[in-house]
Amino acid sequence: MRKRKKVIYWPDKLAHLLDNTYIKGLVSHNLGYLYSLQNEHHKAIDYYISSMEYERQRNVNVNYLLNTILCIIIEKYNIGDSKECGTWIDEGLHLLCEHPHDYFREYYYHFHIYRYLIDPPGNDTLATFIEEEALPYFREKDHKDSIIKYAYILAQHFKKLYKYKQANHYYEVSLRTINNNHHLGGIIL
Known part of the structure; x- marks a missing residue:
């Protein structure tokens, strides 16, 4: 049986070499997006979750967190994981309650539509x-x-x-x- 070779992405490697949390989060999010486009949902989710961890370390603008949460919700929905999808919807709605600015209103609609779709x-x-x-x-x-x-x-x-x-x-x-x-x-x- 052949061992699968781990793919190394230069932006990811560079972000880790620079030890820049912002770049690590951005690269992780973008790699998640690329895997999502290829319908590799589990890999996309892993990168999005990694991005969330970096975003939380930096205390970034909540809009970044909401965007990443929405991406995770979409991927969880695509693989049929309604329970986890619901958990992430709850987390997103909780963040919206903590930051009730009109600027984040679009996420209210996204989250509620996915809530209706799974339940x-x-x-x-x-x-x-x-x-x-x-x-x-x-x-x-x-x-x-x-x-x-x-x-x-x-x-x-x-x-x-x-x-x-x-x-x-x-x-x-x-x-x-x-x-x-x-x-x-x-x-x-």
Whole structure:
């Protein structure tokens, strides 16, 4: 049996040689993101958690922590680990309560949408929340990536309920946003 060779990333090695906590956290977060793009969720989670540890050592702006927590939530959701996903949602919401600035409002929406996704309340609460609160907020702030993602989630939700007209509407919202913003996903003809 062959031993797997550990991959060494030069930015990671350099950050450790410099013993710079900020760079270590940044590199760990970015490596987590790269693994996420490759659908290597467990590796992504490991790097995100490592990034959290460095961020906490530095007492960074809470926005960095919230962003990393959101990334962990997404990865935990992607691997179907609802229990851990819920734990990280709770941690994120706790941080939001400690720092109730409007600046962090977007995370409120992200965390609650994932809460509904892992623990559906059994009615159209998810759809109502996304339609009436989250999407208007993300439109106002011009967060196109969130509009694409949550419109798509709504479309899938309505499709499962056999509400094809509403599903089609949200597929179109998602697709139109992608088409109008080529850098977010290319051109779909």
